[in-house]
Amino acid sequence: MSSFLNTLKIIGYVILGFGAYQVILRLIRRNWHFPAPSFITIFLNSRLRAKLQDPVRVIERSGIKPGDHVLEIGCGGGFFLPYAARAVGAEGQVYGLDIAEDMIEKSINHLAKTPAHIRERVELMQRSAYELPFDDASLDVVYLVAALMEIPDPRRCLLEARRVLKPEGVLAVSEFLPDPDYPSRRVTIRTVEEAGFAVEAEEGNAWAYTIRFRKG
Ligand SMILES: C[S@@+](CC[C@H](N)C(=O)[O-])C[C@H]1O[C@@H](n2cnc3c(N)ncnc32)[C@H](O)[C@@H]1O
Known part of the structure; x- marks a missing residue:
């Protein structure tokens, strides 16, 4: 007792x-409001995080297919990039973009631990979410994990994501309750719809969810 x-x-x-x-x-x-400090990758890239927010499931729910050209905005320490690289296969390409130089360095170190054929599918770029270095309608999937509400002007980022996505492209937004910037599904849907997207599917629960959108 x-x-x-x-x-x-x-x-x-x-x-x-x-x-x-x-x-x-x-x-x-x-x-x-300040960008996540890079020491937070001790948690973001940890096994504990993988237990709390299964990266395989996040990537599956993001609608990534073999051969896709995929961008993660706000990739941080690169936790999800190897999983995305596996999902796109040998014919696909993954881009990891983050505004913070020290986060890109963390991503480089993280990818260095993955097999060469996986990390070779990933290109990292230190850039702003407001000026994505891609042509119009050139990407199949753009995804963000625990990043959208950290970006000071989410609408500006979403309009850029819309520009670079192909007409049938997918925008996937995943959120995770322990993130201090965590928005409810309602807030995420409203923010993304206001930028010209329509909900395709909602998965997960209040602890960790993914919402897929298409260009509306
Ligand atoms: C909480 S971290 C999430 C990292 C990663 N997606 C994950 O879940 O492990 C959010 C990331 O968004 C990035 N970020 C914030 N504002 C940004 C902007 N304007 N453009 C690009 N990245 C930005 C930060 O530098 C940070 O690495």
């Missing part, structure tokens, strides 16, 4: 700790 009570106590402390962390981080983010 006492071990059961102790377990309950520990669960209570974990929930309280997580709640306090969320409230404090969200208050900070509301008043002070």
Whole structure:
């Protein structure tokens, strides 16, 4: 009985700790907008993160197919890039774009741990989400994970994503509750629809979700 009570106590402390962390981080983010510091990749690229937000599932839900040309905006430390590279196969190409130089360096180090034939499918670019270095209608999939609401002007980023996507292209937005910039599905859908997209599918739950959009 006492071990059961102790377990309950520990669960209570974990929930309280997580709640306090969320409230404090969200208050900070509301008043002070800054890009995620690169040390956060210790968590973002960790096995714990993979358990909490399965990267294989995120990439599957993003609608990536063999042969696709795919862009991740706000790739951070590159956690999802090897999974996207596997999904596009030998004929596909993945681009990882981030505004922060130190994040691109983290991505380089992360990709260095993957087999050569996987990392060779990935090209990294230190660029702004507001000026994507792609021709109009040239990409099959653009995806963002825990990045859209960190970008100060999400609409400007989404209009750029719309420009570079092919007419049948997919925009996939994945969000993850522990991210201090986490938006509800409702906010994500409203923001993306206002930039000229229409919802194609919603997957996951409030903890981790992916919404796929088509050009409206
Ligand atoms: C929370 S991290 C997410 C990284 C990665 N998608 C993941 O889930 O592991 C958000 C990333 O968005 C990038 N970012 C913020 N504003 C940006 C902008 N205007 N253009 C491109 N990237 C931006 C940040 O540098 C940061 O690496």
